[in-house]
Structure formats: C-alpha cells, structure tokens
Amino acid sequence: MATAYxxxxxxxxxxxxxxxxxxxxxxxxxxxxxxxxxxxLKQKAYFIQAYLEGHSLGDSNEADDLKRRIVDASYAAADIxxxxxxxxxxxxxxxxxxxxxxxxxxxxxLHDHEKKTLLNVSQxxxxxxxxxxxxxxxxxxxxxxxxxxxxxxxxxxxxxNLTPVHSFRPHPSMIDHDTMVGFDDRLTQIMEKLTRxxxxxxxxxxxxxxxxxxxxxxxxxxxxxxxxxxxxxxxxVTVSQVYNIEQILLGLLSKLGFSEQxxxxxxxxxxxxxxxxxxxxxxIIVDDLWNIEAWDKLKLFLxxxxxxxxxxxxxxxxxxxxxxxxxxxxxxxLDEKKSWSLLCxxxxxxxxCPRPELEEVGRKIAKSCQGLPLSIVVIGGxxxxxxxxxxxxxYVAVNVNKIISxxxxxxxxxxxxxxKHLPIHLQPCFLYMxxxxxxxxxxxxxxxNLWVAEGFLKPNKLKTLEEVAEGYLNDLNERHLIxxxxxxxxxxxxxxxxxxxxxxxxLREAHREKFILVNKGYKLQDSSQFIxxxxxxxxxxxxxxxxxxxxxxxxxxxxxxxxxxxxNFKLLRVLYVLNAFSEKKFDSxxxxxxxxxxxxxxxxxxxxxxxxxxxxxLVFDFFYTDKLTLQIWKMPQLRHLICKTTYIYIPxxxxxxxxxxxxxxxxxxxxxxxxxxxxxxxxxxxxxxxIEIYCRLNSRETRSHYYLNNIGRLHKLQSLTxxxxxxxxxxxxxxxxxxxxxxxxxxxxxxxLEDLIPRIGWLPHLEKLELSSVSYKEKEWNSVEGNFPRLKxxxxxxxxxxxYWNVESAHFPLLEHIYFTNLCSLKExxxxxxxxxxxxxxxxxxxxxxxxxxxxxxxxxxxxxGNEGFRLVVDRRPIEYPPxxxxx
Numbered sequence: 001m002a003t004a005y006x007x008x009x010x011x012x013x014x015x016x017x018x019x020x021x022x023x024x025x026x027x028x029x030x031x032x033x034x035x036x037x038x039x040x041l042k043q044k045a046y047f048i049q050a051y052l053e054g055h056s057l058g059d060s061n062e063a064d065d066l067k068r069r070i071v072d073a074s075y076a077a078a079d080i081x082x083x084x085x086x087x088x089x090x091x092x093x094x095x096x097x098x099x100x101x102x103x104x105x106x107x108x109x110l111h112d113h114e115k116k117t118l119l120n121v122s123q124x125x126x127x128x129x130x131x132x133x134x135x136x137x138x139x140x141x142x143x144x145x146x147x148x149x150x151x152x153x154x155x156x157x158x159x160x161n162l163t164p165v166h167s168f169r170p171h172p173s174m175i176d177h178d179t180m181v182g183f184d185d186r187l188t189q190i191m192e193k194l195t196r197x198x199x200x201x202x203x204x205x206x207x208x209x210x211x212x213x214x215x216x217x218x219x220x221x222x223x224x225x226x227x228x229x230x231x232x233x234x235x236x237v238t239v240s241q242v243y244n245i246e247q248i249l250l251g252l253l254s255k256l257g258f259s260e261q262x263x264x265x266x267x268x269x270x271x272x273x274x275x276x277x278x279x280x281x282x283x284i285i286v287d288d289l290w291n292i293e294a295w296d297k298l299k300l301f302l303x304x305x306x307x308x309x310x311x312x313x314x315x316x317x318x319x320x321x322x323x324x325x326x327x328x329x330x331x332x333x334l335d336e337k338k339s340w341s342l343l344c345x346x347x348x349x350x351x352x353c354p355r356p357e358l359e360e361v362g363r364k365i366a367k368s369c370q371g372l373p374l375s376i377v378v379i380g381g382x383x384x385x386x387x388x389x390x391x392x393x394x395y396v397a398v399n400v401n402k403i404i405s406x407x408x409x410x411x412x413x414x415x416x417x418x419x420k421h422l423p424i425h426l427q428p429c430f431l432y433m434x435x436x437x438x439x440x441x442x443x444x445x446x447x448x449n450l451w452v453a454e455g456f457l458k459p460n461k462l463k464t465l466e467e468v469a470e471g472y473l474n475d476l477n478e479r480h481l482i483x484x485x486x487x488x489x490x491x492x493x494x495x496x497x498x499x500x501x502x503x504x505x506x507l508r509e510a511h512r513e514k515f516i517l518v519n520k521g522y523k524l525q526d527s528s529q530f531i532x533x534x535x536x537x538x539x540x541x542x543x544x545x546x547x548x549x550x551x552x553x554x555x556x557x558x559x560x561x562x563x564x565x566x567x568n569f570k571l572l573r574v575l576y577v578l579n580a581f582s583e584k585k586f587d588s589x590x591x592x593x594x595x596x597x598x599x600x601x602x603x604x605x606x607x608x609x610x611x612x613x614x615x616x617x618l619v620f621d622f623f624y625t626d627k628l629t630l631q632i633w634k635m636p637q638l639r640h641l642i643c644k645t646t647y648i649y650i651p652x653x654x655x656x657x658x659x660x661x662x663x664x665x666x667x668x669x670x671x672x673x674x675x676x677x678x679x680x681x682x683x684x685x686x687x688x689x690x691i692e693i694y695c696r697l698n699s700r701e702t703r704s705h706y707y708l709n710n711i712g713r714l715h716k717l718q719s720l721t722x723x724x725x726x727x728x729x730x731x732x733x734x735x736x737x738x739x740x741x742x743x744x745x746x747x748x749x750x751x752x753l754e755d756l757i758p759r760i761g762w763l764p765h766l767e768k769l770e771l772s773s774v775s776y777k778e779k780e781w782n783s784v785e786g787n788f789p790r791l792k793x794x795x796x797x798x799x800x801x802x803x804y805w806n807v808e809s810a811h812f813p814l815l816e817h818i819y820f821t822n823l824c825s826l827k828e829x830x831x832x833x834x835x836x837x838x839x840x841x842x843x844x845x846x847x848x849x850x851x852x853x854x855x856x857x858x859x860x861x862x863x864x865x866g867n868e869g870f871r872l873v874v875d876r877r878p879i880e881y882p883p884x885x886x887x888x
Contacts, residue, residue: 346380643671
C-alpha cells in the first residue's frame with residue numbers, strides 16, 4: 001500500500017510542481033493535446049490518492065493486484081512525462097533508442113506485450129489513463145465519464161470509514177515472572193499507584209514500542225497476590241487494531257464472570273457492564289489499545305468508583321495522552337546490564353551466568369538484541385535448548401538478527417502491527433528508513449530532504465514541505481517506530497535511528513511491496529535483478545558491476561561509483577553516493593535530479609550545469625574543493641546547499657538578468673567562502689533561514705566588499721554563523737546588521753565584543769549565542785537590562801581579555817544553559833547568575849579554579865532553593881588552546 005500511495009503522490013507533485021518549471025522555460029515542450037491528457041491524469045491521480053487515504057485495501061490477492069496496477073500506472077505516467085522532457089531539452093537520445101526505451105517501459109510497467117507497441121508519448125499517456133479508469137471502476141464503481149473536476153478537489157472527498165472487523169482476543173496466558181527483569185522499578189511504581197488511596201477512578205497508561213514488555217508488565221501487576229486482594233473484581237480485555245465494541249464488551253463481561261445469552265446490542269451490553277461494576281472497587285486491564293474511538297465507547301460504561309483502577313497498554317503516544325497523561329508510564333529499551341540479566345534469567349533461570357566461559361559471548365548476544373525484551377526472550381529460548389558450548393553460542397552471536405527475523409519467529413509479525421496501523425501517508429516514510437545501514441545515525445535534516453526529493457509528502461498550503469516532514473517524523477517517534485537520539489539545544493530533532501529489528505521489518509515489507517530494493521539481506525547476484533526497480537540502495541558489500549536501468553529514480557550507494565555519464569541516469573531524482581569517483585572528471589547533466597550528495601576527495605574539476613532545474617538539495621563532503629564552481633543562480637528549486645567539510649566558492653549573480661530566477665525556496669546555505677551580500681544576492685534569497693559563511697579579505701578587498709549591512713534585510717533568517725579571519729574580524733562586525741528574526745548566532749575568530757554586544761543584545765528573538773576566539777579589550781563586561789530578553793543558551797569559548805562580568809538576574813531572564821570553555825582570565829561567574837529562575841546547567845571546560853569555585857557556589861544556591869534538576873559539569877583538563885573546529 002505504501003508504494004501505491006507514494007507513486008500517486010509523486011506523480012501529482014511532478015505534474016503540479018515540476019512541469020510548470022519546464023513550461024516556463026520551454027513553452028512548446030508539451031502540445032495542447034498533451035497538456036489536456038496530463039490534466040486528466042492529475043484528476044484521476046487525485047481521486048486514487050483520496051481513496052487510498054480513506055480505505056485499507058487489505059492483503060488479499062485481489063488487493064495486491066490492484067495495488068500493483070496503481071503503482072505501475074503511476075510510475076509509467078511519471079516515467080514517460082520525464083522521458084519526454086529530457087528528450088525535448090537535451091535532444092540527446094537517438095530516435096531508435098528513444099523508441100526502444102518506450103517499448104521497454106510499456107512492457108515492464110503497463111504489461112503490454114502486443115507486437116504493435118505504442119511509440120509516442122500521447123499513446124502511452126492514453127494507455128495509462130485507460131488503466132486508471134479501470135482502477136477507479138474497480139475501487140469505487142466510478143464510471144470515467146462521471147468524473148468531473150469538482151469531484152477531484154481533495155477537500156471535498158470524504159473517505160468512507162471501513163466497518164470494523166470483529167476481533168476479540170481473550171486474556172493471554174500468563175508468562176513467567178522472570179521476564180520482568182529490568183522493569184522492577186516500573187512494577188513497583190505501578191503497584192503504588194494501584195494501591196494508593198485516591199478519591200476518584202485512576203487511569204494508568206503504559207506506552208512503548210511493540211515487544212518492549214507492556215503486556216508482560218500489565219500481566220505481572222494483574223496476577224500479583226497483593227493486587228488480587230485489593231480489588232473486588234478484576235477484568236482483562238484486549239482491543240487490538242480492528243475492533244468490534246460488542247465483542248469487547250462481551251469478552252469483558254465473560255472475564256467478570258457474567259454471561260449474556262440474549263440481547264447483544266452495544267448499549268444493552270454496556271448497561272449490564274456498568275451495573276455489574278457500580279459500587280465495586282475494580283481493576284480492568286485494557287490491552288493493546290490503538291483507537292481513541294474504541295476507548296470512548298468502552299469508558300462510557302466504566303463507573304467512576306472510588307479506588308478503582310484501569311491500566312491501558314498502547315504503542316501510540318497520542319492514545320496514551322488522551323487516556324490519561326498524568327499517570328503515564330513510558331517503557332524504554334533496556335540498557336546492556338539489564339539486557340544481560342534478562343538473557344541470563346531466560347537461559348539459566350538466574351540473573352547471572354554460571355558458565356564463565358560463555359559470559360563474554362553471552363554479553364555480546366545480549367547487546368545485539370539492542371535492549372528489546374522481545375528479542376532477548378526469543379534468543380534466550382533458543383539458547384536454553386541449545387548445546388551450552390562456546391561454538392554454538394558464537395554461532396548465535398553472529399546470527400542474532402537472522403534468528404529473530406526468521407520465518408519461525410513471530411517477532412517481525414508483532415512489530416508489523418505497528419506498520420499496518422500507520423496512516424497511509426506515513427507508510428512510505430517509514431519504509432524508507434530501511435535504506436540506511438544498521439546502527440547508522442541518521443541526520444534528521446538529511447532524512448527530511450530525502451523525503452521531500454522522493455515526493456512522499458503531501459503539500460500543505462500553510463506549511464513548507466520541511467515542516468510537513470517534521471510532523472511526519474514526530475508522528476513516527478510518538479508511535480515508537482523510530483527513536484530521536486539527539487535533540488538540538490533549542491528542542492529541534494537532530495538525529496534519529498531505528499531499531500535493527502524494525503529495520504529488518506522495513507526491508508521485508510519494502511521488498512514485498514517493491515517499494516525499494518536494498519541489497520543487504522537479499523542475495524543479489526548481479527544487476528539484472530535491478531531491472532524493474534525504481535529505488536535502489538547498495539551497501540559496501542555489493543561487489544558486482546552495476547549499471548542502472550532507465551526505471552531507476554533513486555540510487556543510494558556506499559561503494560565507489562563512476563558511471564555518471566550513463567544515459568540511464570537522465571531520469572534520476574535522488575543520487576546519494578558516498579564514494580563517487582577517484583580519478584574521473586564529473587560533469588553533471590541530470591535534469592530531473594532533486595537530491596544529490598557526493599562524499600569523496602575529488603582530484604579533478606567539478607562542474608554543475610545550469611540545467612539542474614529541479615535540484616532541491618545539494619550536499620558535498622569534499623576535502624579538496626579549489627576547483628569546485630557552483631552556479632546556484634540557475635537552480636530555481638534549490639532549497640538546501642550544504643558543504644560539510646570545507647568552504648566552497650559561489651560566483652556572484654549577474655545583475656539584472658531577467659531569466660535568472662529568484663531562489664524563493666532556498667532555506668539553507670552553509671559552508672560558503674567569501675559570500676557577498678549584495679543587493680542583487682539578498683533579492684534572490686528572500687526566504688533563507690540558515691547561513692554559514694567564511695569571510696576572508698584579500699589584498700584587493702575591504703570589508704565593504706561583503707555588504708554585511710544587507711544581512712539585516714533577510715527577514716526570514718533564523719541561524720547565522722560568521723567565521724572571520726584573524727585580521728579583519730573587527731572591521732566586519734562594525735559593518736554588520738542583524739535581522740530581527742535571528743534565533744541563533746555564532747561568531748568565530750577575532751572580533752571585539754565591545755563592537756558586537758550592542759548590535760546583538762537588542763535582538764528580540766535571539767535564543768542561542770555562541771562566541772569563540774574573540775576579545776574584550778575593556779576587560780569588564782557590564783550587562784544591560786533589556787538586552788537578550790529571549791536568550792536561553794550562552795556559549796563562550798576563548799574570550800581574550802575578559803576578566804569581570806557584571807550582571808543581574810534580570811538581565812538574562814530566560815537563560816537556561818551556560819557553556820564556558822578556555823576562559824582563562826575570567827575571575828568568577830557572578831553570583832546573581834544563580835538567581836535566574838530558568839537556569840538549568842553550567843558546563844565548564846578548561847577553566848581556572850576560581851571560575852569553578854564560583855560555579856560550585858551557584859550549584860549550592862540552586863539546590864538550596866529546591867532546584868534539584870540543576871547540573872554543574874566540570875572538565876578538569878588543563879587549560880590550553882587547541883585549534884578551533886566548526887561543529888557539523
């Protein structure tokens with residue numbers, strides 16, 4: 001289903017976003033007839049998209065066939081349109097080759113094997129329209145002639161809710177209590193909540209990913225002898241994804257010892273349940289709750305009896321918060337110590353290993369389970385029945401993931417429930433997580449940019465695509481399908497990863513749905529197996545020669561790849577290559593490319609042609625870039641230009657060129673050397689949000705050449721990093737104007753704080769300030785009331801000459817975190833800093849003893865005021881001056 005939805009959404013984006021770009025540059029690229037056919041395609045694609053958003057097609061053979069037809073028709077439409085564009089613009093494909101490609105396209109995607117093959121674009125589009133008409137008839141009984149533009153407006157399409165299928169599971173059998181190893185604290189906390197006297201009904205949600213032990217924890221509570229004696233009546237009901245409220249009520253009544261043989265209507269059963277519980281102190285476990293509606297229907301008949309308790313287990317944070325956020329218990333993955341204890345308990349019946357020769361490999365096995373109790377229990381069950389020899393345990397250690405995800409294990413099926421319950425718009429984004437290798441730390445910004453380039457995201461008129469993607473990622477996090485591993489200092493998501501078992505499930509489903517082909521986990525012998533794939537991810541273990549087919553739209557490659565001149569690359573959208581070339585010149589001419597990341601050390605010049613009209617994200621990991629030249633002013637769709645390891649040069653735009661576009665989508669511009677903020681440049685990047693530049697004067701320039709006063713005209717700018725060379729920092733700062741919108745400011749290398757502070761203290765939205773290798777000639781910084789009204793994070797690194805800081809708590813009313821590094825001359829941190837109510841931490845690195853002592857006094861004051869969460873972190877390494885490096 002994910003592939004069907006992604007292919008339709010991507011087709012709509014191609015028609016609505018990309019085609020107008022080509023038409024603007026080449027008005028005759030499509031005939032009037034072709035434009036009419038494309039409009040008809042869009043209408044039908046909108047209808048199918050809305051249908052998929054409101055209906056589950058299931059997993060029957062008929063449903064699988066329907067999904068395949070949607071995928072093939074959508075891909076064929078996008079492929080033939082883009083092929084036509086490339087051929088028209090480049091005129092580089094010989095006629096016979098062009099016809100051969102179309103013939104292959106028809107046979108592979110539209111399954112037309114007739115001798116008389118369709119050869120022109122209109123014929124192919126008409127064939128796709130016929131297929132979509134057939135699809136629409138099958139899914140809704142809609143006749144093609146009945147379809148009008150008014151029916152296609154998404155806002156007007158109200159998807160029908162599926163009638164829930166009855167699914168009631170009885171109370172699962174209790175499992176051994178030793179599986180509670182690692183959750184003893186949680187068990188104690190919940191027991192206290194259950195037995196504590198409260199005047200009203202208390203609801204306790206337990207939340208966590210599939211297989212983490214929510215149900216086991218609830219079972220241990222439910223069967224505890226103390227709990228059994230505390231409540232007059234107990235009941236257990238499992239709701240599951242697809243539910244029937246009548247069956248749930250019947251099951252719960254049965255558990256409570258009441259049998260209803262007559263009327264089984266919802267309100268009648270609910271009334272009996274309410275009467276049965278009224279006036280009695282009860283405990284009810286509602287296990288595996290996925291749906292708020294199901295809870296509302298059930299809770300309606302649960303009386304608010306004093307002392308009664310309800311425990312709800314769920315994988316969804318939205319459901320847990322709705323049910324009862326005050327008493328929420330979130331179950332996290334086990335650490336290595338608890339994982340080892342649980343494995344020992346399952347294998348030896350005790351929380352330690354009685355066989356010393358097996359302990360080292362056993363700890364390795366436990367670590368490989370990555371803290372998921374479900375995995376540990378499965379592996380423990382295998383070990384307890386295996387030969388207790390070092391060889392057999394070594395075999396398990398090497399094959400942990402293979403064993404857990406095998407056909408004989410139910411682990412992946414348990415986790416699959418979380419994927420099946422995802423809204424359709426989240427499914428492609430989740431399956432895409434499988435392209436990243438195991439244990440890979442995924443940068444959130446890069447993942448989002450890939451999603452945007454792939455066309456998975458449904459546009460929202462009130463949000464950018466990046467903001468839409470952030471919402472999707474947050475949803476996946478709250479459903480415990482991905483984990484946010486690093487948060488930014490201002491609360492933004494920085495990095496994430498996915499549990500190996502969930503990744504294996506991703507790969508299995510992605511392979512089954514033909515969503516993306518990842519060679520790891522599948523024995524691919526040669527590139528012929530890639531022939532019908534649109535997305536391919538190749539890791540470093542693939543050693544065969546690989547040439548893409550025309551159908552490839554995304555190539556994510558970890559090993560060396562050089563064939564960028566391959567004609568089959570003309571339609572590529574995503575190119576992510578970590579070892580792009582060795583001794584080869586790279587001349588890109590990829591008209592449809594939307595995302596490109598190249599990571600290598602190039603030895604020849606790199607040129608990016610101006611026909612990269614669709615390029616949205618360009619990322620370089622280069623260590624040698626003197627010959628890299630970028631013409632970004634010819635890339636109208638550019639959203640992010642990122643150079644991670646060094647600084648690159650961008651030529652100035654030619655002033656007054658009417659055909660050069662304004663880069664309205666540009667948001668990120670980092671790793672740029674000597675970037676000049678002329679009026680022409682500022683006019684062309686009106687919506688930029690993040691800039692990182694290196695300013696270095698040469699003998700022919702002065703500070704005025706950089707026009708830093710024009711930065712203040714960038715009214716959407718939120719993050720600015722300025723790195724000056726040591727000879728001219730002060731001149732730059734004196735000429736700089738900062739916009740009101742700025743939230744983060746980082747100034748590196750020589751400049752004077754006397755010049756900078758008055759220019760930035762009044763910024764109304766500044767939340768993070770980082771200063772490094774700057775000087776303060778007056779030696780005494782006197783803070784001013786009204787300055788830095790929103791500042792939360794202050795980082796000072798190697799501030800030369802600063803000896804005294806005079807400040808009152810009112811001067812930094814919202815300050816939360818202070819980081820001081822190499823502040824050799826500063827005598828102390830003012831005691832008034834300790835009176836700031838919002839202060840949460842002070843971190844000192846390579847600072848003198850007097851500074852550390854003053855920080856300890858602040859710690860004592862914070863603790864005495866009841867701020868037990870306040871942290872003081874001290875790095876006692878000797879004071880030194882290491883070379884400064886820019887954080888990624």
